[in-house]
Each structure stands twice: as structure tokens, then as C-alpha cells.
Amino acid sequence: MGRAGVASHSRRNGDSSTRRPEAEKFVQLLTPQGELRMHPEHTIEVPPTELRGLYEDMAKARAVDAEGILLQRQGELGLWPSLLGQEAAQIGSGRALADDDHVFPSYRDHGVALCRGMDPADLLALFRGVSHGGWDPAEHNFHLYTLVIGSQTLHATGYAMGLAKDGADSAVIVYFGDGATSQGDVSEAFNFAALHEAPVVFFCQNNQWAISEPTEKQTRVPIHQRAAGFGFPGVRVDGNDVLACLAVTRWALERARKGQGPTLIEAFTYRMGAHTTSDDPTRYRNAAEVDEWRAKDPIARLKALLTSQGWADEAYFADVDDRCRQATRAVRERVRAMSVPDPKVMFRHSYADGHALVDEELAQFTAYTAAFDSEGC
Numbered sequence: 001m002g003r004a005g006v007a008s009h010s011r012r013n014g015d016s017s018t019r020r021p022e023a024e025k026f027v028q029l030l031t032p033q034g035e036l037r038m039h040p041e042h043t044i045e046v047p048p049t050e051l052r053g054l055y056e057d058m059a060k061a062r063a064v065d066a067e068g069i070l071l072q073r074q075g076e077l078g079l080w081p082s083l084l085g086q087e088a089a090q091i092g093s094g095r096a097l098a099d100d101d102h103v104f105p106s107y108r109d110h111g112v113a114l115c116r117g118m119d120p121a122d123l124l125a126l127f128r129g130v131s132h133g134g135w136d137p138a139e140h141n142f143h144l145y146t147l148v149i150g151s152q153t154l155h156a157t158g159y160a161m162g163l164a165k166d167g168a169d170s171a172v173i174v175y176f177g178d179g180a181t182s183q184g185d186v187s188e189a190f191n192f193a194a195l196h197e198a199p200v201v202f203f204c205q206n207n208q209w210a211i212s213e214p215t216e217k218q219t220r221v222p223i224h225q226r227a228a229g230f231g232f233p234g235v236r237v238d239g240n241d242v243l244a245c246l247a248v249t250r251w252a253l254e255r256a257r258k259g260q261g262p263t264l265i266e267a268f269t270y271r272m273g274a275h276t277t278s279d280d281p282t283r284y285r286n287a288a289e290v291d292e293w294r295a296k297d298p299i300a301r302l303k304a305l306l307t308s309q310g311w312a313d314e315a316y317f318a319d320v321d322d323r324c325r326q327a328t329r330a331v332r333e334r335v336r337a338m339s340v341p342d343p344k345v346m347f348r349h350s351y352a353d354g355h356a357l358v359d360e361e362l363a364q365f366t367a368y369t370a371a372f373d374s375e376g377c
Helices: 048-073 087-094 110-115 120-128 151-166 178-182 184-195 223-230 242-257 287-294 298-308 314-336 343-347 356-374
Strands: 102-104 172-177 200-206 234-238 263-268
Touching (some): 048 087, 048 110, 048 120, 048 298, 048 314, 087 172, 087 263, 102 151, 110 120, 120 314, 151 184, 184 200, 184 223, 200 223, 223 234, 242 263
Parallel strands (some): 102 172, 172 200, 200 263, 234 263
């Protein structure tokens, strides 16, 4: 097993002290230097073609994410939550899924969305404010982004219980962050899933910051250990290791499909950017912490493996970068061309057969907006 080796760090700017808790063992198959290592319980054989596919997926996810930040800064999006640094956790787990599995995301899981075949423009449209949810969940078995922290764990558990009652040979995975584990919804979901042996994988991306609140102010024990209290397995994995995330998630999903109940995976990773584009992380964490995690970059370590083994060369990496640029350029053009919907459409789908109160609210809203039109605004 590998050791987390995570330095801690001053958790508030201006504090030169460091916090180095006892290193916690976790599953690691690819070191930050790009070296393969064995694990006694979780092994995986990934051919070079699949390794290159994982690299391309992570590179595309990072490119789409960077485009989202640029578009927001240029006034094209209202907000954007970055996944920078969490590509391995999302791509590794996302590629472990079968086509008939179901995903319940939070609001930062753009890499998983791409793995499921989602159009990145649909993700950007949501944050542009021109869609009401953004996509049909049934099209890719990828449910809607959830902004209410932790509530998707209950949705996923209930859906998984339904799948089990239907006799479906599929599983559910739900994504949430370390901050969500402080919500009661998550504990309730753990309990229901355990009692009913629901075929669900709880995938916690512990990026160590719930906005500005560090993990050590949320829990006294590593997050994956909470599963034991509910009666199901919990595993901590190197969240910057795409191979470990792939292997452990495959194992957990297979347990679920066999009727062996839920699993909690804690992907120990780091949010390299801001919580969202409205956040300034320099106000609560220092540069040394970020530099330390930059050395564990998930894409760089897979690139190092591909290079050292002769499975890819600089021409290949340049081609991947070029394809990513072309793809994001096309997405940018589509986003800028998106039409603004009539605001009154928000009143049309609250009730299937209409409602007198909604009609009254629509009339008030119509009169309110008409006042601006009459003033030439």
C-alpha cells in the first residue's frame, strides 16, 4: 500500500505552522513520479491503448474546465465550479461504469459527465442560465447536477433500492465532496443503503476544502472510516491516481451488482482552483500547500508513465492538446450563440395542469417586466 504522504500545511494565511497528521494508508497503483506499484487487494491490468484513452479523457476534462473559467470571466457564464486537480478521481471512476449504471452527480463532476457521453455545451448552458436542468437524465443515465449539498446521496440510494426491487443488473454511483459528509442527508443515505443492501457506490471526492473550511474541522476520523459504523466497507484511494480510482470503483460496482450492498470510496485529492469562480482561495490557504499538490498532478503522472514505457511520445501529447483546443473552441462558439429563453417559461412547468397561484405570479411578473419596457430599458 502507498502512504498518503500529505503535508499539512498552514490552513489560514499568515500562519507559518504546519499540521502533519499520521499518514493514512490508501490504495495507490501509480505514484506521483509515474511508477506502477502493486497492491495486494486491488489490481488492474490496463493496456496502453486504454491508458492513452484515460489520458485523453483527463486532458479533455481539464480543457473544458479551463474554458468554463474563461467564459465566466468574460461574462458568458454566471458561475463555474472548477474540477482542476480532480480529473483522475472523476475519469477513473467514470470509466469504471457500465452503460446501464446510473450516476447522481453534484455540481463539479464535469469529467464524469464527459465519460457518460454528455455534451459539454449542456453543462455550460446550465451555468449560463439558459436551461432548466440542462439535459435528459435518461439519455446517458446521468442525472441532474445537484446544488443542495448532499441531497443527491438520498436520491441515489432511493434509486438504487428501486433498481434492486426491479431486479435490474446495474448499479448506482453518487458523487459528493468532503463538505457534504457534514450533512445529515449523507448519514441517512448511508443508513438506508446499508439496511436495504442497496446497489450504490458512495464516491466522496475529498478535495480537503469545503469552500474555506478544511477537512479537519469537519471530521475527527478519515471519511472512509465512517462506513464501518453503518455496516459496509469504506476504502480510501489516491484520488490523483486514475488507475487506483478505476480499479477500486470497478470493484465496488461489482459488489453492488452482486447484491453485496454499498461501498464508500474516499478519493483523497485536492481542489487546485477556487471553490467556484466567486471564491478567492488565497484568503484561506497558502501557496506552499498548492505547490505541494501540484507535484502530484494526476495528468502529469500518467504522462510520465506513458513516456517512460514508450507508449506515447511528444507528438502524441501535442496532438491531444491540439484536439482539446479545437473541441473547446467549438464549445465556446456554441455557448456564445445560445439564445436567451423567455423568462416567463419558468412558470410553465411547475404544475402539470396549472395552478391559480402560479398564474397570479405570472401576471405579476409580466406587469413588472412590462414596466421596464415602457421606460425603454
